[in-house]
Amino acid sequence: MNYFLTEEQQMIKELAARIADEKIAPIALEYDREGKFPREIVKYLADSDLCGVYIEEKYGGLGGGVLEMALVVEELSRACGGISLAFAGTGLGTFPIILFGTEEQKSKYLPDIAAGKKLAAFALTEADAGSDAAGIRTTAVADGDHYVLNGTKQWITNGGEADIYTVIACTNREKGARGFSAFIVEKGAPGFSFGKKEDKMGIRASATCELIFEDCRIPKENLLAREGMGFIVAMKTLDRTRPGVAAQALGIATGAFNAALKYSKEREQFGQPISSFQAVQHMLADMAIQIEAARCLVYQTCRHIDSGAKNISKEAAMAKVFASDTAMKVTTDAVQIMGGYGYMKEYPVEKMMRDAKVTQIYEGTNQIQRNIIALELIKEST
């Protein structure tokens, strides 16, 4: 299908696809098994200028937006939904700076991220603050020219591997949702350390780690936006990165579909390839329909966001829900089509099924996304 990508977007997609096929696919199973972080893949992305596709040209990026980021995430995820997170997680950590950073903050951090020299991460979740972010316990207290952070962030993508962290902490408990603020914390800041690295079901090549702040002192100029804006920073960021999760899911689904389609043509039972059986054909058709529909929704949502639209929460949530549910369904069916082989770790689809699951959970569970969508719908209709 013609997705009406510009020539540059097409280039970005093709180059990301090459990295996926030539560099990621051969190592995906090993990195999944051993939970290794894909440093060298980041280097390939950097050398290809892909690290900065969504960063302004004046900071060394390519000046694209959410669609460019999604194209890269989708292609990389086709080969490994875990490895793609080194890139996608950096986007999540970087968007707060892109959206709310001062000129000084942008010129300090964005060029290194665009050049792939530094990775970023976004730290919101805590043990008692998941879907309900108001439960955040991490505090930031002003002390002269500094803020002092205390608390523990949990399940942070790129944790331990990233150099730049945007951290949401409570600056004023009494103000409720207006009592949170966003900070940039650099790796190596005094009092900033990493806790345990999680052993996960899927996306095992992605580092997921605890961040521990013990009287961590950061300079005041590391505050993003203003005090009390932390929630807004987080929500505006997530609106822009949920299509990234959707793209990750889309890529995983596409990878599983391709594997199942190829297998169905090669595998012979009862003297003919299983692709000649209607039961399999219908599964393949349904998988393809859902993927195509997801892709159209994801790309269109990205374009909507990149057009500068103000209200994007509902659309971003829709893309995330639909693509991640599709990924779960398609990867499950891919395992089914491949039967016993699909269930074995020697073949990639069981991994894709494991990887797909998280896309229904993180950056806001699909249940929370449906809440967002419904609330917006009701709001719009009144």
Next chain:
Amino acid sequence: MTGIEIISDKCIGCKLCLKACMFGAIDMKEKKAVINDNCSLCGACVPSCKFDAIRIEKDKAQKTVDISEYKGVWVFAEQKDNVVSQVAFELLGEGRKLADALSAPLSAVLIGSNLQDQAEKLIAYGADNVYYVDHQSVEHYNDESYTDIFVQLVEEYKPEIVLIGATTYGRSLAPRVASRLNTGLTADCTGLEIDPEKKILLQTRPAFGGNLMATIICPNHRPQMSTVRPKVMKPLEPDYSRKGEIIYPNVIIPENLKVKVLDVVQTVCETVSLSEADIIVSGGRGLGDAKNYALVEELARVLGGAAGASRAIVDAGWVDYSHQVGQTGKTVGPKVYFACGISGAVQHLAGMSSSDIIIAINKNPDAPIFKIATYGIVGDVLEILPELIKQFRERLN
């Protein structure tokens, strides 16, 4: 006028030539074939035409040399560490046939130092005489000095055919010499013959990755030069009673060389090298997974042989390129060759079909490998290999 021509009266628009063209250089216009700019004059379309409607012509070659002055067949006797390489003896075996067909002498060219015994060995293997350039400074192969000397010899003695082993050195020396002499060179020949009427050399080599064989001639230039890979030709049984002459040619040994070999380092000292092994066990895609290659290695170890691989699994990164057998890997000719889970793509066959005994193990009874196998086992290589390892392990000890 040089070029390709479609004789339009003869062309019936059957499109056979379109399929034959690798370059997409033939179009159909008004039901006739037409050649476009993509044509490389490779000639593949000419034999494809059943109606002789395609003609490739070239201008009359300017004959700068009198080819009748050139007589005899030469073999370059490559040596390393004062030992002549096996390929030279193989080439003498082939060269003998060519020389006999031409009623011409067969000579070996030996460059080095302290090689008297090697010169005699070359005679035992079929050479009528040996041109032996004996000098300390050319003890080790050097592109520059060997080219200078070889060209001097050719200009002085004028052989009509020169055969060179397609080794690391041979593939460097041959094109340099051919270029200086402005003559033709055909690489990696798998068949050499003398045209009984024209008395010229018919050189056959694989083309298009070994999927087609091409016969190539060099009609108007001399010498006719070919390289041949090791293990493709068979040496004669040595006969030390053969008489031959060792000639010490008067050549200028080049001095003040630009190219200097500073050091020679040997790094490979692993088990048995593929090209020397009497038994080779090779694995292919049928192994299913990289880790199953261990079975191939194990059988090779039990048999005291070497482990080889098809291009497919080398490309897939299962094993190192140094194990690759085939057109783009090593050519081997062991006594026994096991092809385990290898379907037998032409490009693989090009590298091992001269093995004495070929054993094919493959699930697919229609795999091309069975066509050349001495013994075939239709079955799952993952079941057969452990049984073979067991059999040989028990019975060899």
Next chain:
Amino acid sequence: MNIIVCVKQVPGTTDVKINKETNTIIRDEADAVINPFDEYAIEEGVRIKEKVGGSVTVISMGIPKTAELLRETIALGVDEAVLLTDRAFAGSDTLATSYALSMGIKKLGSYDLIICGKQATDGDTAQVGPSLAEKLGVPHTTYVRKIEEIKDGYIRCQRMTDDGYEVIEMPLPAVITVVKEINEPRLPSIKGKLKAKKYEVKILTADDIGADKSLCGLNGSPTQVIKTFTPVHEINGEILEGTAREQAKKLADKLLAMQFVKCR
């Protein structure tokens, strides 16, 4: 340092199928690509440039559409791309190719190092590198797996041999052919691709480079293909039947009986 890299357009796959009946090639829509070995040559050229400065020029002799592939090399760090294309070059064997390339290179002006891939995947001859060096009257080294040192007028490199390597030094200008062990070619960058898109490949004809047409193409090629045919590999072997164990036993019996496999 002025570096020239010679490249060739080859079919995207060597896995060509032959129609056994008509003895012709079944042509898939296999894309043309730059000879994979030449990618290592380009990468090495660009790496040298990045280290010691200078420029990298790729040159190819081929059909007009080769220009598209040459343009893409700009995205890999190449500075200039030159295509020699002319009907007069058609039908070149390796000698005529070397002649045309040598004339093209002389036309470009001065150079320090010429890098070629060790061979092209379509012909596998490995002849053009050394032959070109001869036509230019400069020294050459084949199968280079590492450049140890390169500076004005001097190169020291390692040539891969069957059982190790040799360390060879030469004065520049010179020709080297490289093996894939020498480096890992980079991927293009987006900025490079955008630059490549705007780049115009320099096209030179036989007349432009002052080539003697009697030495070009079919006229300049001493070798001629007179026949092509499908290789026949067929012998009627014996199929060993039975269970896996029985099959293995039968085979072991036969090989031991023939004494190809001996007890130690």
